[in-house]
Amino acid sequence: MKEFVLSYVKEHQHNWKTQPLIIEGEDFQDCIMLVFGKPRTAVFTHIDSIGFTVRYDNKLVMIGGPETETGFILVGEDSKGKIETKLIADPNAGFLCCDFQRVIDAGTELVFKSEFVETGESVQSCYLDNRLGVFVALQLAETIENGVLVFSCYEEHGGGTVPFLVKHLWENYKIRQHLVCDITWATEGVKPGEGVAISMRDSRIPRKSFVEKVISIAKEHSIPFQIEVEGSGGSDGRELQASPYPVDWIFIGAAEENVHSPYEKVNKIDIKTMLKLYDVLVNKL
Amino acid sequence: MKEFVLSYVKEHQHNWKTQPLIIEGEDFQDCIMLVFGKPRTAVFTHIDSIGFTVRYDNKLVMIGGPETETGFILVGEDSKGKIETKLIADPNAGFLCCDFQRVIDAGTELVFKSEFVETGESVQSCYLDNRLGVFVALQLAETIENGVLVFSCYEEHGGGTVPFLVKHLWENYKIRQHLVCDITWATEGVKPGEGVAISMRDSRIPRKSFVEKVISIAKEHSIPFQIEVEGSGGSDGRELQASPYPVDWIFIGAAEENVHSPYEKVNKIDIKTMLKLYDVLVNKL
């Protein structure tokens, strides 16, 4: 993913309104930051994915929280070659394995096989969470004048890169405003096709004053949005909240159906309003 | 709460023995620190509260860990006006809502309605945890010569301000000693009216050498206290423990009955001994 983003940037940046400073390398592990102009706001999109690690005898443990349904197709590669296999899951017994014909190297990572389906109305694929966040960030790159686009890792599994990213952003640019550009759940309160979700809370609660500022900007610009209020779930916001800097954060993103499965599905209206809202917020905040 | 504390300080500080440096503003979010003299010790009192966030269709999610009993009266305000409503809870089903006659704006915060009852022996109200900690800190302000009074946020829900507060205190004053001035639970080992509780542990364990120092000072000054030993629960101490500074912390506070309900009740002897112990510790530690 890092290589993909870097090569995309190299290929397209000559068309961008503002040329970014590209921050990456050993001190940033597998993360990238694109710094445009004089930034006041950072947009966090995570580039890691949920999946599985092979244990012994083709048993599996989870990376993040994937859906586990017998029959899901998994792909990967180990020292003996390419792997395509089926998931076998007994959630009640907490049992997970795959039915590959040979023993896969312990430690091998398996991910859902992509079956991309696009219609006039929606896109469907595994890993829209958070490839769509990355898509929005890279679209934003074309016109953004001031701001940082951050591509983070480990969001799906325990965190660990946001702490050094937010440290760098605070110490070098004193950035206080962080937008978590990620995909959320369709629920009874956030429905596909009714606009990007602005999350007032999940397991963590962002500061009310910042949430209200974001909502009033969305209203002023007549961007269709939905309010999300959840009691669980988390994002890069969790580590932004825990950081030793007085920063604000908020989660803003389209909602998907079939969360963390091979069939994540997002309505295009929600993607378009997500992009539109980010475009406005990066300029107005 | 921030405004209340700031205006209280402005109104009363002319009577205080020592004039504090008042630290607040954008870099400290909704927190305040009062720095007196040459501080060696900081007293942490949290100013946030438990409660509920309204979800969709008047369903609720918790802020922190409130007691949930059908009939508790909740108050708040949204775009359509003031709200006073009853909690309806089915803890087994994990179901929480309120019975208000119209749909409340999603994201609205509701808190317990205060019914303050004072007798010769005790005070009873919601939010004694941690308004009493704030009370003790503001009493302490009258005579303290050296020390910091810290008013923190997010203690009840995931934390997030202690990291930047302790960073400031370490980098500017090298403060190593932190007292968590908060309210705990009455139990079979900590009984109302038998003195302030000194906690030897909750879910986290403070350093033995520091705990023993505090206990020996309490004994020397003949302040009635009780030892608390719990296996669960937490406080601002959790984030002080996790901070990247070699600081010590200990929880010291009165115990309450009816924890996190509208009927939190504290014996006045425990409040008086709490204040007395803080007064001694800030001077002697």
Add this chain to the structure above:
Amino acid sequence: MKEFVLSYVKEHQHNWKTQPLIIEGEDFQDCIMLVFGKPRTAVFTHIDSIGFTVRYDNKLVMIGGPETETGFILVGEDSKGKIETKLIADPNAGFLCCDFQRVIDAGTELVFKSEFVETGESVQSCYLDNRLGVFVALQLAETIENGVLVFSCYEEHGGGTVPFLVKHLWENYKIRQHLVCDITWATEGVKPGEGVAISMRDSRIPRKSFVEKVISIAKEHSIPFQIEVEGSGGSDGRELQASPYPVDWIFIGAAEENVHSPYEKVNKIDIKTMLKLYDVLVNKL
């Protein structure tokens, strides 16, 4: 433990190839760091232990996650003298106490009584986790030329020292490579006597590029090792991962049977290969 390590160092360091800088004192609480030469890699061994805190009426709460079986012998000391007593446990009811003939001071710590058994093949005792890690580090001290040996605390219970240790190591030496020198579980995939375990993951997942580097060095040097892949469990690696520095970490250690009981048992082959691998890694990484 701190005093033991410091006095061991003082007694033996004249025989060591390189003289270390000894970092300890108030700014490092009960931790010690030995810095040899120009370090690129740090070896973390925790010196704390699981056990029990006495509550009221000889009831107990756990420090870390000890096995609790009625009959285990516990030892300690309080204001009234030495204590040797038996654990009484009803895990289903979550009930823990000890059967001592008098009431033990609340807050007293009890630990498993050591019954050390050594055979040609193995060692057995409580607290091999992590006295064996300390043993390996102190053996390593004899020949190490460049590197840091870190003796940390609170690994078994909530953490809290790794944050300031890794901060010091980053700010003073820019150390990026951290090896967690600790004891793991014998499982169906990691068997006693088949070599040190290199953990590809537990509840946290270290960076693949670093894990692969370590494995390839172990292979090059023909050191017998086993790959561990777990979905749960944790170590000092958890806090290294969460730190605001772009550091890598990996858990490498012998596996034990009877984890967190008085009868932890480790095969000597696994100890020898553990030491050998650390010796190679500190030089080659």
